[in-house]
Amino acid sequence: MSLKYVQEHLDEAGPSDVTATFAEWQALVQRLKDKVAARFELTRDPSTDHLESFDDGGTGSGARGRVRGYTGPEIDWMVHSFMENSAQGFCNVHLTIWLGPHIKVPHFGMALGCFPQGWLYLDSVPRSYLATDTESFDRYYEPLNERWEQVQRDNPWLEPFVSRSAFVRAGLSPTAFCYMGADAAQMTPLVTELAEEHLDRWLGWIDEAEQVPAEERAALAADDEAVRRNIAERDPANVMGDRYFGAETTQRLVRALWGGDRVLPRPGV
Template sequence: MSLTKNKETKTLDEFLAENPNVDVSRYWERCWGILTALKQKITDKFPHLSQHPSTFDRDYYTSPNGEFEGSYAAWTGNGVEWLVNSWIGNRKASILDMNTTAFLGQETDVPHLVIVFGTVPKLFCYCDYTPRKNLLTDPDYLDKYYGPEVNEWYMKLRSHPNFHWSVSHGSYMRALINPATQSLMGELNDENISIFETYLHQMVDRWLGWLDQASPVPEAERPALQRNDHIIREMSYRRDPMNKLAANVFGQAEVENMIELRMGKAQIDASTTY
């Protein structure tokens, strides 16, 4: 049997080919509501954030052929370089990619936060605390943010019988995997969305608690930290396999523009200190 036929290693195209025309509008509403509530928790913590001008005209947009639609907004300010709340896809034809992502400033070394919901039309959830240091060479950082409490919490969801692991076909995306990464797929239903909802609120609440307790990063170390942050931020968008699907409906040139918008290239260029 071909590896791509294994449910853990199927491509997005293979999942969509099985059920290409499922109306997922109701589930979009549910998942988008969860992500919006999580984003609100973050903006409550950082009330001074302002929406970046590059995203002012992306409240709602469509592809030229009307096949894809979406919304993209990003905020920036002291403590948070790039907070994203976005979705893209076709609510009438199975495919959705929705996310709330927070790339922090260099005032602390608290991990970044990445949360993604998707439908293919199976339910997909990817989430993690993206590390700011090398976990293989900095065991103190590993123990601080990925220790027994997080490990036990992680394993409980990872072993849930409703879900199986979903392997990215992008090698960079697999390189991002860390001890807090969940990349899970299951049936698209309210029960499974509710399981993820509980987990993700716990995830954000813990992360906000880390920010409350964080020690400042010395000024001299911040440029190097920012350089690493920006590389991860850029590559995680540039090398996302989802870009291939978007290129089919927006065209490659427009997708390149969208990638620069999603990663916040204008904000990176304006804020670089290294």
């Protein structure tokens, strides 16, 4: 385990072409997104139309990216995005899905990256303080603990990713899958297995969820947006956006991640 920021890993490793891994992981996330789109009514928010394709903005990095934001009757904010300079060893692909306040199922968090080591983040983003909301803990997290242990036990080549940022560490649930692998391509089978399993489990939770009482929904929606905004704005990896796309574009990207410029209304608010 090493305590380093993303940019430190990338700078110390030097350039390494991860184009093939980026293509595989982008295809995986697209399959998952298509499965979500088949389950939920989704509408692309116009605020992200101008981020359908963006480049390095004159920084000379050669990087490019895309951010698509969606909303719907059951989905507060979904982001399907990528940013890459894969020929130089950097990429990330995101699928994050924030539910509306009608149910209290954890949100879906997923990000895959290379810098140039492989990096995996999969989490069930909590919507309450689990040390007091033991009902949510017992329902969504304790049953996953055995699987979390098994992944660590059976894959000794994986290195737990521990951020130097205390805020990042505070945002992870106790069953978050957050790992690095020296060989990004080696991670693909496990990444695929865990990601598909993660989505299927999450969809099952939604099918079984009880409705949140109407009088509690506004407070839950406010908390959800605060968590989402803080995660986006406090991410120490935002400096990679500054490096590859410039500060102005990075600020637009950060706002798109939490829906700061959204046009369509939030469900249930």
